[in-house]
Amino acid sequence: MEPLKTTPLVDRHRALGALMAPFGGWDMPIQYEGILAEHRACREKSALFDICHMGEFRYEGDIVGGGLENVFTMSVASIPVGRSRYGFLLNERGGIIDDLIVFRLAENEAMIVVNAATAPNDFAVIGSRLPGSARFEDISAATGKLDLQGPLSRDVLMSLIGREITSLPYFRFIETTVMGSPAIVSRTGYTGELGYEIFLPAEKTAELWDALLAYPSVKPAGLGARDLLRLEVGYSLYGNDLDEKVTPLEAGLDAFVNFDKAFVGKEALLAQRAAGLPRAKVAFKVGSRRSPRHYYEIWSGEARVGTVTSGAFSPMLGCGMGLGLVDPASAAPGAALTIRHGSLVMEATVCSLPFYAGGSLRA
């Protein structure tokens, strides 16, 4: 097995007493003080996440006339400069190789942000689909990424970076200067709260981390809290809810597939839509504080109808919550389900997303 990769902040995490664990080939902080305290910090004040493990690619070449446009499910050509868009990289069968965000840096330049575990394969697949004239580069190692999320994140960044970030709408970004270096500050995140993702040179990451943690309203948060936060707002996690055997239609993410253009996997998705989906995404709440967990069975009456893909206790709801893939007939809102694992049985009810809608995301 290859040794785990570490981010530029690994010594900071250890000094803070973080519980470290492998994630996508990286040695990452799961928690510092505690998952629930870090979750609360993000919902009420602001939380700082080390996201240096995620991958970043830079593309230079024709975006409108071929290039990236046919590689992803969303239209890249129509993204205005200064905005970003979420979508998928699919295989020929319509399965999800990765979910990602494309940032339109300039007319002929883009940055693609992908998941850590899938980054090497993503780079190979995207590269193989691009025309030879395009310049395509993996800038992951040189790029640091910190996410500041929470209702107070704007106030903190305004005083650290400047007023220009205050007018940034959701899914837009600016190229600016942070800690004396060129950086991208993007109004995106994965928590359901107002928040920003900051991309800057890897060697500057520790300096920014220290500067942000100097604010009393900023707490470091690990991947444990991040998983709870994202699930409460119903976001899918690659490797749990999404993988190469799941299509965006099954995952309930049709909104990020543009059928008005060509892309790899489109024929398979059209065929699946015509034939009827074999399974569908379902969201459910448990009638107790019990946590459903990845791979627990989902039953409807006496029939096993699917599998839990993500599950946890929701601090905001005070009950268990989960996402799963089930027989579409069992996914109607209000339907009763049973979650089973060995002798463990929990009653659940199908609900709509998000589980928690009270976040500051649109503030």
Add this chain to the structure above:
Amino acid sequence: MPNTYYTKEHEWVTVDGTSASVGITDFAAHQLGDITFVELPKVGKTVKQFEVLCGIESVKTASDIYAPLSGKVVAVNDALNDTPEVVNASPEESAWMAKLEIADASETSKLMNRDQYLEYLKGL
């Protein structure tokens, strides 16, 4: 005079005459992280030493709690239904989970006393 014993699975049991209170140790509570649910046993349930007594869940994982001694459950700590976080805050004082009517007091010989348990933790 009550005596407290410990299992290798990090349960504690305080024996007072024929009655025993059961919980998990500070070490176990710390390892589990934030406790979100305690599945208390049913009053009247009988259990053999080292069999599953009940369950506990943290944000990270679900675990079994084993009976340190054989006996019958005569009381449970209902306060943990609404405030399972007490297990993190006070695992060895407030967060007892069940009281047992002890079936065989000689079983304590298979458990560790406090000094032995602390020594056992050092080896983990």
